[in-house]
Amino acid sequence: MEYGYYPGCSLTGSAHRLDKGIKKVFAKQGHTLREIPDWNCCGAFEYGDRKELTGFSKRNLEKARGHFSEIVAPCPACYKNLKEADEEREFAVTHPLDLFDEAFFAAMKQARDLTGQVFTPYYGCILLRPKETAIQNTNIMEETIARFGGEVSGEAVKDRCCGGNQIFINKDVTEKLSRLVLDRSQGTIVVFCPLCHMAMKTFSGERKVVYYTDLLLHIMGEGGAL
């Protein structure tokens, strides 16, 4: 299947790992991602004026019109902004996690399992709230980890805020909030958001921080140890 792809700014920069991971996972599953031509920034959370903020994503939808009906946006902020700007629900604005259904796993070639390893799927905020834009199955990563034999930790903190969007404003806020998540969870931290990745990575010490795409590709046999 062919999807429109909205990488957003961070996936073309500091979150290039997530961008490559998504592209690889989709390719391996037999799907094509085609970038929305000349897309612009979604505005993330930086604009106090709602009209200005949705204006950015409306421009992107305009550019997608006629080319795609389904748009995949991996960054939680981009995903939320695009979905909210699509007031008439003209497009299916989709987060990759919502594509993880039985057919997805049936098509997935498993080369490794996760037996004996502990993971904390850390969703953070925007994939879970507000309800209108939340992903459909808020246990999808726990189910995925368990499906491949891994152990799940951090249930109580999976929806806490890491303070990532304050990291370049009040770093102490991010440190305090990220540590609350880190202290109440175990094993490798699996994240979905570039800001969560940065917040966790900055304060995780020896703990590993990976994107969910890293984990999927690991199960599919890519690369060495996680």
Next chain:
Amino acid sequence: MPKTEQALELTDYGRQDFAVCLGCKICASVCTVNDLSPGTNPQEMLQRLFLGQDVAADEPLVRFCTGCYRCTGACPWEIRIPEVIRALRHELGTESPFEKAFKGSVSLFGRVYEPYVLMKAVPFLLKGGYMKHVTRWMEYVGFHLPHKVKGM
């Protein structure tokens, strides 16, 4: 017009919309800012907005709200408190150097070009003690040229 009124004009809310607030303080019980500044209560801020009173730029809620939407998720009316706070920050002019650089990049290129943002924020990053984290951030480094979005 008071700043708080102007801020509300930027949101999907008007003052009267907060009349539905039940005062249940569920928002306060889940608000992330409580982990940083105990006793924070978004409902109290909404009440002041409803009454047309001021909200100050240095209040913990205005400074530290992370936009986590925990309040919205728990509120019976799903009031989007972080969007109100974001508008207040805008109106009160509390943007950090980083936020200014972000917006600067968007006006210049139509996208956030991280090297530009970092360059603009260097003095802040040096002063703020960010350099000690740089070794942990090496995996984020990569080179690409800026893209200029047409018509932005």
